Amino acid sequence: MAEPKILPPSLRSPKRYIVFEVVSENKTSYTDVVTAIWDNLLIFLGENDTSKTRLWIIKNLYDEELQRGVIKCSHMYVEQLRVALSLISIIGETKATIKIIGVTGTIKSAKTKYLGGIS
Amino acid sequence: MFYDLHVHTSLSIGENTLDEVMEFARRFNLDGIGVVTYYDGRIEKVPNVKGIDIVQVVMIKPSTPDDLNQTAAKIRSKAEIIAVHGGNYDINRAACESPLVDMLCHPELGRIDSGIDHICAKAAKDNSVAIEINFREILEAAGKKRMYIMAGMRRNIKLCTHYGTKIVTTSGAVSKWNLRSGRELAAVTHLLGMELGNAIATTSIIPADLVVKNRERLQHKQWEGLRVVD
Numbered sequence: 001m002a003e004p005k006i007l008p009p010s011l012r013s014p015k016r017y018i019v020f021e022v023v024s025e026n027k028t029s030y031t032d033v034v035t036a037i038w039d040n041l042l043i044f045l046g047e048n049d050t051s052k053t054r055l056w057i058i059k060n061l062y063d064e065e066l067q068r069g070v071i072k073c074s075h076m077y078v079e080q081l082r083v084a085l086s087l088i089s090i091i092g093e094t095k096a097t098i099k100i101i102g103v104t105g106t107i108k109s110a111k112t113k114y115l116g117g118i119s
Numbered sequence: 120m121f122y123d124l125h126v127h128t129s130l131s132i133g134e135n136t137l138d139e140v141m142e143f144a145r146r147f148n149l150d151g152i153g154v155v156t157y158y159d160g161r162i163e164k165v166p167n168v169k170g171i172d173i174v175q176v177v178m179i180k181p182s183t184p185d186d187l188n189q190t191a192a193k194i195r196s197k198a199e200i201i202a203v204h205g206g207n208y209d210i211n212r213a214a215c216e217s218p219l220v221d222m223l224c225h226p227e228l229g230r231i232d233s234g235i236d237h238i239c240a241k242a243a244k245d246n247s248v249a250i251e252i253n254f255r256e257i258l259e260a261a262g263k264k265r266m267y268i269m270a271g272m273r274r275n276i277k278l279c280t281h282y283g284t285k286i287v288t289t290s291g292a293v294s295k296w297n298l299r300s301g302r303e304l305a306a307v308t309h310l311l312g313m314e315l316g317n318a319i320a321t322t323s324i325i326p327a328d329l330v331v332k333n334r335e336r337l338q339h340k341q342w343e344g345l346r347v348v349d
Contacts, residue, residue, distance in 0.1 A: 043261075079306045079310060082302070082306035083303070083306050085303075086299050086303040086306070087257070089258065097296060097298075097299065099147060099303075100302070
């Protein structure tokens with residue numbers, strides 16, 4: 001089945017990559033983190049604003065050892081996401097908070113600056 | 120440089136010891152924390168620690184405006200920061216009208232309005248009293264209650280911005296898990312209607328200036344209109 005073509009760069013909406021670290025009593029799994037983030041976003045921002053954030057939690061960049069991950073979102077909603085993420089106090093069944101390490105414009109710089117990876 | 124001027128430890132109503140809170144504060148890149156102790160006839164000593172600036176914040180919980188003025192006058196020469204436990208309109212107004220008070224904490228506590236009006240905001244500006252935006256209020260509330268708190272804070276920010284009153288954003292943490300980094304706290308104030316640059320100042324420049332000014336005053340290096348320069 002035919003797929004839609006990737007939009008040219010001039011038509012793509014600008015995005016930001018938020019690199020976060022989970023600070024918790026015990027280590028948390030990717031699924032627990034994703035559930036906590038989505039639940040808090042929907043409660044705090046509501047369905048309408050959450051849809052505008054164009055949020056995407058990048059699965060293969062979540063490091064369960066370092067407890068670090070990357071969220072892709074619209075450049076207009078970085079501050080709203082900061083607040084929504086800081087309102088998280090429980091992940092799974094453990095006390096936890098999410099600390100934002102940095103915000104980048106490309107996935108490459110997110111990896112090199114904050115995840116210790118090679119581009 | 121980020122400061123959080125409202126943190127509870129086991130010295131007041133907090134769950135964790137000062138060491139535990141400090142370890143977390145360092146993790147959240149805070150340069151200074153205000154350790155709150157309640158005034159009950161004496162001022163609890165807060166130990167000095169290396170690596171992070173510990174500010175002694177004495178919280179007054181007055182029953183009447185007269186009680187507030189008397190207590191503030193008694194402890195002004197000993198406390199680094201004098202904070203007033205807000206929520207009652209009379210107390211909020213008395214705190215704003217007192218030059219002895221540094222910070223009015225959570226004026227909207229337990230109310231459905233914002234707790235301060237244009238008279239309070241103007242008086243707070245004239246007397247250099249900072250109005251607090253307390254993150255724990257939002258964190259612990261949910262649904263309709265959270266909505267009322269955020270509406271009250273939004274109104275306070277609007278009033279303070281209009282009159283040029285100082286605002287300080289704090290975590291109000293009673294546990295190390297309530298602590299947040301200065302930039303996250305600034306994002307809350309920004310979301311509630313303040314311009315981003317000014318919001319960042321509420322967790323950095325404004326509290327830092329308040330601490331420096333009061334320390335100089337305690338060391339007799341600063342008086343009204345006069346300051347000793349080394």
